Amino acid sequence: MMSSWQSGTVILVARVMQDVTFHGFEWGFMGDRLVCETSLKQDYISATHYINQRIENPFMLPLVVATLDNIKIKYSVRRTDTYLYAVISKRLHSHKSHNDLLQQLLDLYCAGKSAELLVPRNQVKMLFGFLRLPANIITWKIYHLCKYLQVAVRLYAEIDKLPTDNRPTIDDMLKLPYLKMVVDELLRLYPTALSLSRLCTTADRICGYWLPAGAKIFVLPYAIYRDDRFSTFKIATIPRHAYIPWNLCPWACVARQISMLQIKIVWTAIIQQYTFICLKVCTVVPKADFSLGSACPVQTTLIRR
């Protein structure tokens, strides 16, 4: 992707980062380039759009009612299923060895037979559904670096200590404590997993509030994260549950390590070569939907360093 950029290229950050995370999905999870060459990406966008609409409007007609939107989304879901079945079945008949997440799922659930494809299909589909989350964090990061020069200078200085002759590696990421602090801070300000929902299985009293059995509870990280910072010194004093961008075990995000790695590596690779000027410095306000994106698109001009 970066080889198609040059100084002066203007990018719509969220769209570009979504493409980056799609490619990560292709290579890391599915082991090939099929995904982006199909309508799957479009179906994914329609599905997230539909979920967002449902979140914003609880009175939407249920899927059984044949409105135009409902017909479209059902079609998208069917096409995604057909596509994923085709990829899975192709893999089951492949004689090559594969070392990716899809293969692990198939080994786990199908033991090499095509008898039960539903579980791996649903697993892949669920993972697919979360793809936008790291993209949103990278987008917020670019916006903030345009805005907060001091942070940008410190981050560039840290990343510039890495050798530039190779692409950034996993080991390099361990040498970037300030980058980690910046990502943690962005996850605090813009927790992409916007709400955690729980069902009370038994009645309980929490902080003086009576919760009957069957009550639905929503924890809103955006509201509880407003006073903490992430220096090595400070982090030791923060109560364990005060900052849960990935939630904690046993409910922790299954993709937390890979997402953190993806955010940091993508970011480092870009920063080694480019700085940014945000063209449309509209006040970028967070927009709550399936994830926490921005209400207006962040557009930036890339300047070759």
Ligand code: HEM
């Ligand atoms: C910045 C990126 C991400 C953040 C901040 C994030 C955060 C979270 C959080 C807070 C939960 C717990 C939800 C709960 O307890 O109700 C969760 C669960 C989960 N996440 Fe992520 N996530 C991210 C990226 C991803 C990605 C890229 C994937 C898949 C490719 C993914 C897959 C999952 C799955 C499957 C679960 C459910 C785990 C379970 O219940 O066992 N996440 N995530």
